[in-house]
Amino acid sequence: MxxxxxxxxxxxxxxxxxxxxxxxxxxxxxxxxxxxxxxxxxxxxxxxxxxxxxxxxxxxxxxxxxxxxxxxxxxxxxxxxxxxxxxxxxxxxxxxxxxxxxxxxxxxxxxxxxxxxxxxxxxxxxxxxxxxxxxxxxxxxxxxxxxxxxxxxxxxxxxxxxxxxxxxxxxxxQFHPHIQSPDQCPVIVDSTQLRQKLPENTFKILEHWADGKTSIRQMARYLNREILPVARAIYPYLQQGWVQLVSPLTALSSANRELIPDPATGVPRIVFIDDGIATCKAVEYTLKQHGYAAAAIDNPLKALSLVFQIKPDLILCDIAMPELDGFEICAMLRRSTAFRQTPIVMLTGKDGFIDRVKARMVGATDYLTKPFGDSELLMLVEKYVGPSNANPSTPDQFSFNALEEEIAEVDTKHR
Structure with missing residues (x-):
């Protein structure tokens, strides 16, 4: 057969x-x-x-x-x-x-x-x-x-x-799009809020395995539980934006690793999200030529994951994209405390009055009309982040008792 x-x-x-x-x-x-x-x-x-x-x-x-x-x-x-x-x-x-x-x-x-x-x-x-x-x-x-x-x-x-x-x-x-695969790995993006919510011992355990390398599936194995209750336990923190899931398949490319926050540099970090590959390359080139740390991402699902790793100072996002449109991305980011104050600029068409209204409704800071030139792009970037001044270990064993109790508690609340 x-x-x-x-x-x-x-x-x-x-x-x-x-x-x-x-x-x-x-x-x-x-x-x-x-x-x-x-x-x-x-x-x-x-x-x-x-x-x-x-x-x-x-x-x-x-x-x-x-x-x-x-x-x-x-x-x-x-x-x-x-x-x-x-x-x-x-x-x-x-x-x-x-x-x-x-x-x-x-x-x-x-x-x-x-x-x-x-x-x-x-x-x-x-x-x-x-x-x-x-x-x-x-x-x-x-x-x-x-x-x-x-x-x-x-x-x-x-x-x-x-x-x-x-x-x-x-x-x-029901977890989509926050959780798409049990092979995704949790990363803490707002430790302050999470520490206030969880018992200290549970927070320390979560902080330990939320390293971007340990997947939901592995957590289920370690805890001797099925995948669903483990996912259900971390889901509320994903909704709040305190925890984000990343995948090894969507890891940062070597060309964009400089975008990961570094306290020693003051270079503004900018993410440009558009499903047009040519547009992405052109915008990324222009921004890098003017001293900004820029990443242009042509896959909206990948973009949502990478944004939490990069923690950009400015996000430029197209509206019409497959799988996730710009409105959905903006709304999800605004639900995260990590991005409530981050400028998010939506890319709209010449006659996109309705799009601009919707953009404001989901929390967009501003809009940029397509097509746009380098001068328009740079003026907008300087408006929100200013000119760039730049030149172009794991222990052998885990103790999961506290975390398992937390999972059981959240699992019960969401049944």
Whole structure:
């Protein structure tokens, strides 16, 4: 059985496997454009893909097939045995087509983990993988009938599990656009407000892991909780603008790293947001030529994330853009205490009277009519930021008790 997710969705595929009481594995690949999935895994370049193993119509194990042990290391960390992975003898791993599973079994055989702990880890891995798969819309799949994954530790019924995860997927949508992926990493942008809101011990823990490198997904693993309640716990602080999520995929380019605030410099930082690549390049060049630290971003979703990292002194934002328009970006930034006083200038058309009214309603400071020349741009920039005077470690273990209590409290309030 094989095909694309345009023909049949993941939920239906799982139901067919359950009804047929099939034993084998399902491989799902996410792709964009006209990328296709071929039978020979050695002949294709993959974007993202997942694998789920079945025994008589029940799930035995599931993973994101990157052959990395980082996920397993995150899960065993809560049992303080992640160091044992470094001592696993690779030749003793019997499970060749699922290395992570084999390493887990080695920890069981050496009594680093108990069978109950192993089952708990596999259940968490399956839920995590199904959350990704049931959220997937574009991709291809192959189901191959084959021998069961050995040795077997546990199996999970598909029906109740899918129902539970589908509910999570639907609830996840309420976090958009503040949270778009469980792989996003939290960063504190207003520590003063957050410290006033949280107990001191909880704030210190949050301050420690909100480093732009630890994702929501990893937090869920460390806390032995599912992704949804962890996301729900930090969501109010995202709404307030005290915490922002960033992604490794939207990290600052080397050309724009000078935009990160540096107390030692007084160079005004300017962000220009426009989906027109040519316009972005022209504006960025002009501003840099006149001594400003400038970043022009042509992706509005990426821009929203980078703005919190850059903390610019001035934001110039086009209105008509895909996914997020300028009005939405301005409104979201104004809800953050970090940007309530930052000048935000909207770019409008010649006949954009209504746009200018809407811009004022969402909190824009001013507007600049398109098309504009260098002189108009520089006059506006000097008006709000002045002329530029410039020439062109992590501890081994975490204690998450206080944070888990905070998560539980917020989770209860938002049910």
């Amino acid at each position: 094989q095909g694309t997710l345009n023909e049949i969705d993941i939920r239906s595929i799982l139901q067919l496997i359950e009804l047929g009481q099939r034993t084998g594995y399902l491989e799902v690949e996410a792709f964009g454009g006209d990328r296709t999935m071929y039978r020979d895994p050695k002949t294709r370049h993959r974007e993202q893909f997942w694998i789920v193993f079945f025994l008589n119509g029940q799930i035995a194990y599931a993973a994101h097939s990157d052959n990395s042990l980082s996920r397993l290391r995150d899960y065993v960390r809560r049992y303080k045995v992640d160091g044992a992975l470094d001592n696993v003898s690779v030749p003793s791993i019997a499970t060749i087509n699922a290395p992570e599973y084999g390493y887990l079994w080695n920890l069981l055989e050496t009594h680093a983990l108990t069978p109950a702990q192993g089952r708990s880890i596999i259940q968490s891995m399956v839920r995590e993988t199904l959350f990704d798969l049931l959220s997937l819309r574009n991709g291809a799949f192959i189901f191959e009938i084959g021998p069961a994954l050995e040795p077997q530790l546990t199996t999970l019924e598909i029906g109740p599990l899918v129902t539970h995860i589908m509910k999570q997927v639907q609830e996840w949508k």
